[in-house]
Amino acid sequence: MPQIRRLPETLVNRIAAGEVVERPASALKELVENAIDSGATRIAVSLGEGGLSRIEVTDDGCGMTADEMALALERHATSKLPDDAIEKVATLGFRGEALPSIASVARLTLESRVRGSEQGWRRVTDHSAVTDEGPAALPPGTRVRVEQLFARVPARRKFLRTERSEYAACLDIVRRLAMARPDVSIRLEHNGRTIFDLQGGEGLAPRVAMIVARELADNSVAIDLERGEMRLTGIAGLPTYNRGVADHQYLFVNGRPVKDRLLVGAVRGAYADMLARDRHAVLALFLDLPSEEVDVNVHPAKTEVRFRDAAAVRGFIVSGLRQALSTGDRRSAQAPDAGAMGRWQVEPAIAPALGSIFRGRDWTAPSSNVRATSEAFRGFEAQVMDAPLGRAEQAEPDPEQAAEYPLGVARGQIANTYIVAEAADGLVIVDQHAAHERLVLERLRAAGAGDKVAASQALLIPEVVELDEPACDRLEDQAERFARFGLVMERFGPGAMLVRAMPGALKGGDPERLLSDLADDIAQHGKGLLLEEKIEHVLATMACHGSVRAGRTLNVAEMNALLREMERTPRSGQCNHGRPTWVKLSMGDVEKLFGRH
Structure with a gap:
């Protein structure tokens, strides 16, 4: 029998590094978190070849003395846990594993200067072995450089991906940490090129949108x-x-x-x-x-x-x-599709035909050519459109509060599908079927239709569904919640569930397949959503079939009634499938289409 032995410190560090440092992005994450924990207000990150050849993080934080730097490179040494209350940790790092783990699989140069000190200190380790140390000139703060990552661990090095993939992972890490601290200025460079330079104090929403x-x-x-x-x-x-x-x-x-x-x-x-x-x-x-x-x-x-x-x-x-x-979310996606808008800028294909209509017209004697022009236009009209798809009605006086309507006042209908409305700040186009589908769904919910759809349908003979024990445990924990949606079940031994009733909306469904899907859903997401989605799907289907169809002619009063209800209804900015129910073209954009800008 082999004898039990203590592993050498270098091997212990490499084993620990396998959990902490999986790729360049893992090392970068630890270094930037250390910089944030140091109280830095500015952090600069520089990468070479996606972090494969070089990772450098510089901050203006509190810095470290020479003795603290030596201690920081020992395993499980940290300043972030002043006592043993690990459940009350308030910093990003706290385990004391990052620096020694990185130093065990790379060449690590650590430079730091405490604020108020005349000079800093530098310590260089090459795969855990200290190779150089001494005074260093740098501003207050800390600079860490990681080179030759996994150079002496070929088994790990060969599993790294391409430079582009590793850079993408590093970029994601910096983005997430930059969002977490919008008060900190963060600059990222890759191969000498500045990717972004975010200034601290700009606020959460602007920083998230910028990233x-x-x-x-x-x-x-x-x-x-x-x-x-x-x-x-x-x-x-x-x-x-x-x-x-x-x-x-x-x-x-x-x-x-x-x-x-x-x-x-x-x-x-x-x-x-x-x-x-x-x-x-x-x-x-x-x-x-x-x-x-x-x-x-x-x-x-x-x-x-x-x-x-x-x-x-x-x-x-x-x-x-x-x-x-x-x-x-009564708002829709704000910008119309760029491709569709771009096509407005192209000269229409019918322009030559229009030119043929007016070519040779004697503009000084309109009466002699009106009939010919009219006949020519009728011929052109027959050529380019079989039947008009848009229509208008005699305008009625707008209500006094029309300027306050976000979706404006209806002006007409196109292709018996799209409502055209004029708002105070632009032109609104509404998909009548998508909009009414959302309105009907919200009405069904308000009327309690979901409860009726989810009402239990008792099985004539309860069905036993056999699953593995962990799956049964997950379903049993959520049984009371599922019962509210009409699925009544109970434990039937270690590896089985007894289904007594199914949701009325899923009448005729397969209990075994449903429970299997629910167990997988709970395992993946922590709490089953699939049954709720199935019930919602039935409601959405009812709403779809009960809504105004595309192709139905609406009068102006009906159009305006639809617009006013949309303004009152939550989530009316999108249909039940996530598509926009309306788009708005600002008056400025309309004027640009005609060169009036």
């Missing part, structure tokens, strides 16, 4: 809610402003960037009836709660957290997001 997308500022709602000791702030994109991947969802807990399944599931639940399943919201959410209510010591990378009362946190986020969106 994610500038148009987010005009297509989002601000969030600032409190419940007990919990507070939720940030900005959430309108459902019509969405992406095909979830990479633009930035979540923070007590200022710490996290990637947490419970929070992702809560966001998905909040947008459940406003987005198609393959689309994802764009947002930045900041959740603050007492430090003892959340465990950040789950993984060395510190990107996962565990909540003491997960259900309360999830409910707060879902209700908070829905409340914010219901007050602000």
Whole structure:
């Protein structure tokens, strides 16, 4: 039998580094977090080849003395835990593993100067071995340079990705930390090129919009809610402003960037009836709660957290997001499609035909040519359009409060599908079917139709569904909640559930497949959303079939009634599938189309 032995310190550090430093972005995250924890107001990040050849982080924080620098390179040495109360940690870092882990798999140059000191100190380690140290000239603060990452660990080096992929991961890390601290100025350079230079003190919303997308500022709602000791702030994109991947969802807990399944599931639940399943919201959410209510010591990378009362946190986020969106999302995505607008600038294809109509016209003697021109135009009209698709009615006097209507006053209908309205600040085009579909859905909810749709349909013979024990445990924990949606089940032994009733909306459904999907959904998102989505889908289908169809002729009174109800109804800015129900073209844009600018 092999003898038990103590592993050498260098190997211990490399093993620890495997958990903390997976790639250049992992090392960069630890270094920038250290800079933030030092009280820095300015942080400069410089990368070479996506961090593969060089990572350098410079800050103007509190700095370290020579003795503190030596101690900082020892494992589990930190200044961020003044006592043993790890459950009350208030800094981004606290484990004391980052610097020694990085130093064990790279060449690390650490330079620092305490404010008020005449000179700084430099300490160089090459894969844990100290190779040089001495005085250094630098401003107050700290500069850390990491080179030759994994140079002596070829097994790890070969698993790194391309320069472009590693740079993308580093960029994401800096972006998230820059959002977490809008009061700190952060500059990022890559291969000598400045990527961004963000100034501190600009505010949360402007910084998030600057990092994610500038148009987010005009297509989002601000969030600032409190419940007990919990507070939720940030900005959430309108459902019509969405992406095909979830990479633009930035979540923070007590200022710490996290990637947490419970929070992702809560966001998905909040947008459940406003987005198609393959689309994802764009947002930045900041959740603050007492430090003892959340465990950040789950993984060395510190990107996962565990909540003491997960259900309360999830409910707060879902209700908070829905409340914010219901007050602000009567707006649609603000900018019309750029491609569609660009086509307005092109000379119409019918221009030659129009030219042929007026060519040879004697403008000094209109009476002799009116009939010929009229006949020519009728021939052209027959050529380019079989039947008129737009119509207008005799205008009625506008109401006195017309200028106060956000969606304006109806002026006509195009293709029996789109309502054209004039608002005080522009031209509004409304998709009548998409808009009415949302209105009908909100009416159904207000009337309690969801409860009726979810009413239980008792099974003639209860069905036993066999699943693995963990899946049964997850379903049993949520059984009471599912019962409110019409799914009545109970535990039937270690590896089975007994289904007594199904939601009326899912009559004829397969209980085994439903429970399997629900168990997987809970495992992935922390709390099952699938059943709610199925119920919502039935409501949405009812709303779709009960709404005004495209192609139906509406009179002006009906159009205006639809516009006024849209202005009163939450979430009327998008249909049940996340598409915009209306777009607005400002008067300035209209004038540009005609060169009046």
